Amino acid sequence: MNHTFESLQEDIASGRLTTDEMVLNMGPQHPSTHGVLRLELVLDGEMVVKVIPHMGYLHRCFEKHAENMTYPQVIPYTDRMDYLAAMNNNHGYVLAVERLMGIELPDRVEYIRIIMAELQRIASHLVAIGTFGMDIGAFTPFLYCFRDREYILDIFEKTCGARLLYNYMWVGGVSHDVHDGFVQEVAAFIKHFRPTVVEVNNLLNYNKIFIERTANIGVLPADVALSYSCSGPMLRGSGVNWDLRRDDPYCIYDRFDWDVVVGTGEAGTLGDCWDRHMVRVREMEQSCRIIEQALASFPEGDVTSAIPKKIRPPKGEIYTRVENPRGELGYYVVSDGTGNPFRVKARGPSFVNLSVMDDISRGHLIADIVAILGSVDIVLGEIDR
Amino acid sequence: MESLLQSLLGDNYLTLILYCALPLVFLLLYALLAILGEVKISAWMQDRLGPMRTGPWGIIQPIADVFKLLQKEDITPSSADKTLFNLAPFLSFMSAYAAFAVIPFSSLYVGADLNLGLFYLLAIGSLNVAAIMMAGWASHNKYSLFGAMRAVAQIVSYEVPAAMAFVIVVMFVGSLNFQDIVHAQAGPVWNWLVFGGPKNDVVLAGGTVLAGSWANLVFLPLFLATFVIYYISALAETNRTPFDIPEAESELVSGYHTEYSGMKFAMFFMSEYANMFLVSAVTAVLFFGGWHSPFGAYLGDLVGVSWLVPVEQFGWLAFKGLFFVFAMIWLRWTLPRLRVDQLMYMCWKVLIPFSFGIALLVGLLVILLK
Numbered sequence: 001m002n003h004t005f006e007s008l009q010e011d012i013a014s015g016r017l018t019t020d021e022m023v024l025n026m027g028p029q030h031p032s033t034h035g036v037l038r039l040e041l042v043l044d045g046e047m048v049v050k051v052i053p054h055m056g057y058l059h060r061c062f063e064k065h066a067e068n069m070t071y072p073q074v075i076p077y078t079d080r081m082d083y084l085a086a087m088n089n090n091h092g093y094v095l096a097v098e099r100l101m102g103i104e105l106p107d108r109v110e111y112i113r114i115i116m117a118e119l120q121r122i123a124s125h126l127v128a129i130g131t132f133g134m135d136i137g138a139f140t141p142f143l144y145c146f147r148d149r150e151y152i153l154d155i156f157e158k159t160c161g162a163r164l165l166y167n168y169m170w171v172g173g174v175s176h177d178v179h180d181g182f183v184q185e186v187a188a189f190i191k192h193f194r195p196t197v198v199e200v201n202n203l204l205n206y207n208k209i210f211i212e213r214t215a216n217i218g219v220l221p222a223d224v225a226l227s228y229s230c231s232g233p234m235l236r237g238s239g240v241n242w243d244l245r246r247d248d249p250y251c252i253y254d255r256f257d258w259d260v261v262v263g264t265g266e267a268g269t270l271g272d273c274w275d276r277h278m279v280r281v282r283e284m285e286q287s288c289r290i291i292e293q294a295l296a297s298f299p300e301g302d303v304t305s306a307i308p309k310k311i312r313p314p315k316g317e318i319y320t321r322v323e324n325p326r327g328e329l330g331y332y333v334v335s336d337g338t339g340n341p342f343r344v345k346a347r348g349p350s351f352v353n354l355s356v357m358d359d360i361s362r363g364h365l366i367a368d369i370v371a372i373l374g375s376v377d378i379v380l381g382e383i384d385r
Numbered sequence: 386m387e388s389l390l391q392s393l394l395g396d397n398y399l400t401l402i403l404y405c406a407l408p409l410v411f412l413l414l415y416a417l418l419a420i421l422g423e424v425k426i427s428a429w430m431q432d433r434l435g436p437m438r439t440g441p442w443g444i445i446q447p448i449a450d451v452f453k454l455l456q457k458e459d460i461t462p463s464s465a466d467k468t469l470f471n472l473a474p475f476l477s478f479m480s481a482y483a484a485f486a487v488i489p490f491s492s493l494y495v496g497a498d499l500n501l502g503l504f505y506l507l508a509i510g511s512l513n514v515a516a517i518m519m520a521g522w523a524s525h526n527k528y529s530l531f532g533a534m535r536a537v538a539q540i541v542s543y544e545v546p547a548a549m550a551f552v553i554v555v556m557f558v559g560s561l562n563f564q565d566i567v568h569a570q571a572g573p574v575w576n577w578l579v580f581g582g583p584k585n586d587v588v589l590a591g592g593t594v595l596a597g598s599w600a601n602l603v604f605l606p607l608f609l610a611t612f613v614i615y616y617i618s619a620l621a622e623t624n625r626t627p628f629d630i631p632e633a634e635s636e637l638v639s640g641y642h643t644e645y646s647g648m649k650f651a652m653f654f655m656s657e658y659a660n661m662f663l664v665s666a667v668t669a670v671l672f673f674g675g676w677h678s679p680f681g682a683y684l685g686d687l688v689g690v691s692w693l694v695p696v697e698q699f700g701w702l703a704f705k706g707l708f709f710v711f712a713m714i715w716l717r718w719t720l721p722r723l724r725v726d727q728l729m730y731m732c733w734k735v736l737i738p739f740s741f742g743i744a745l746l747v748g749l750l751v752i753l754l755k
Contacts, residue, residue, distance in 0.1 A: 022527070024527050024528075024531075025527075030638065031638060046531070046725065133721065136721040136722060137626060137627070137629070137720075137721045137722025138719075138720065138721035138722075139427075139431070139718060140427075140430055140431050140718050140719065143431040143432060143433065144431070144432065147432055203719070204721070207720070207721060209627055209720055209721045209722070209723055210721045212723070212724075212727055213721060213722075213723070213724055213727075365724060365725065365726065366531070366637075367630075367722075367724045367725060368724070
């Protein structure tokens with residue numbers, strides 16, 4: 001038999017020649033699934049035909065637990081959802097309960113919350129940027145990012161005693177007032193932090209190999225991102241100018257002057273892995289701007305005065321959403337007028353963003369799956385809840 | 386060296402074994418140093434301290450690592466092909482160690498002074514591919530298999546530009562013998578091949594005279610490019626970053642040695658480090674004067690202690706080799722990893738055409754200048 005390339009292609013197309021597909025199980029014990037995610041990859045050689053994410057290895061029944069807790073007791077559980085952005089999780093939940101109860105907050109509380117939330121955003125993005133670099137094979141930027149994240153965790157530790165799971169934002173206030181010298185420390189951090197971004201940019205983000213590995217990979221067009229209900233850097237990376245802090249303002253974000261960062265497509269196609277990554281890198285600078293402005297007008301006052309003695313919201317329901325580092329974090333809280341919530345439903349950004357995985361991974365290589373997963377930036381604690 | 390050992394111990398098998406084991410002693414000591422270097426240099430680059438608890442500044446950490454590996458359970462997966470699985474690490478180390486036979490450590494010590502030294506090196510180096518394939522296949526693990534397939538494709542591909550770099554040097558020197566290549570770079574630093582080769586006539590081992598002149602400077606850009614091509618290929622052949630695709634940690638867990646533990650893993654580890662020094666030493670021999678001192682003179686000659694000269698020569702080769710090992714470590718902790726198709730692109734569409742072009746030019750120039 002005489003085979004030419006064309007005849008072989010014909011054979012494959014017509015089904016006379018079948019090549020076996022291979023199923024590769026990536027995770028739950030795998031260095032780059034960022035936790036206990038399991039990806040079932042259907043492969044044709046090294047080419048990915050299909051990606052099926054399996055989850056539930058970290059399921060902790062957050063929503064069912066919440067029904068059996070008093071309102072303040074739910075807050076520590078929200079910490080453990082997206083454990084890299086616990087402040088933002090607290091924020092969304094307490095905001096929902098406060099809106100149900102109609103609590104007005106003192107200015108100082110609002111400022112502290114904004115500063116903490118933005119510091120947490122920087123810390124969370126640093127992890128995302130560092131681990132993404134590690135997925136691509138660059139180990140050193142990861143440690144630079146963690147070194148700077150340490151500064152933020154130290155500040156958090158001084159204020160509320162915890163480094164990762166804070167239970168800091170309470171309904172109507174915060175657990176502790178900020179420590180003495182907080183303003184100076186945060187200002188010093190920002191001064192230290194800006195050159196680091198330049199350093200990581202030089203070492204990683206504008207590295208030729210890094211761009212080769214991430215540009216034009218896992219392209220997520222804006223309409224697909226919208227139809228999958230993606231949010232956060234995932235959505236902005238595709239060029240959609242949407243940020244809840246500006247478009248559905250909560251707290252006092254409308255008092256500050258900052259820009260929403262969107263993907264530019266300058267390295268390849270709009271919405272590729274590099275764009276999503278760079279949205280995070282550039283967002284850190286915007287967070288710095290917000291923090292700087294907040295520090296400049298940081299008011300004095302009492303942080304516990306608005307904390308209610310009894311937290312028993314009136315009958316009703318509310319959906320509150322905040323801009324988590326990973327996207328829209330929503331809490332749907334139903335109150336039946338008792339001390340325990342009737343229902344708490346969380347809408348996690350990582351969970352929703354992960355659903356787009358299969359769509360943007362097809363036709364890529366195994367190495368690209370790692371890059372795409374890293375650029376989606378999932379936290380399994382929140383996907384499984 | 387051989388005659389020295391023979392005069393000390395007599396002409397028997399013991400002498401021969403001792404003679405063959407000398408590089409092994411060096412290799413083991415070097416591996417300890419290189420492991421320490423890797424952890425410490427990476428730590429400094431990453432703003433960390435690295436190991437600090439085992440001994441002062443953690444300097445006995447590599448020895449502790451060796452003891453740890455010795456104590457580890459030696460697991461053979463139940464579904465593995467046991468013969469191949471157990472053989473592969475030793476074959477891998479064997480191929481790396483066998484290649485050391487032709488490395489000229491000094492003017493007096495070379496394990497086997499083969500006339501076809503470069504050819505032998507290429508041939509023996511390729512055995513590593515078989516070992517990796519055996520390991521990946523026998524592990525009965527999809528990740529290992531992927532790692533092995535990638536490694537084989539990568540190493541086989543990169544042997545082409547590496548061999549072309551050899552050809553370029555051989556065309557200039559006119560010999561496949563490593564000692565001849567080193568002799569051709571006798572004298573001070575500007576006689577090294579990377580700087581265009583000898584500027585005065587040099588005598589090779591067989592008595593042939595290699596004509597040198599300052600006109601050889603035209604070779605400088607060509608040999609510099611050849612050096613770059615060879616070093617990139619060497620990185621790829623030893624599976625080091627940015628070409629560590631076969632064991633890409635973030636994708637394939639550990640590639641072909643995922644299933645290995647204990648001393649069998651250590652053998653793969655050793656063969657990787659041995660290969661690193663091997664290609665670094667070959668780089669030094671081919672382009673950087675081998676065991677020649679960069680000053681053209683030796684302290685032993687100046688003070689009149691003749692036995693010091695070969696020791697110094699060995700020191701220079703070890704220094705040059707370790708420098709290139711350091712460069713590999715440096716690159717590893719700086720660069721991200723390429724993707725498998727980009728790696729192939731780099732080899733077949735960039736390095737190979739360039740190496741062929743340089744080979745053509747060098748060939749023409751050698752004919753014209755003679």
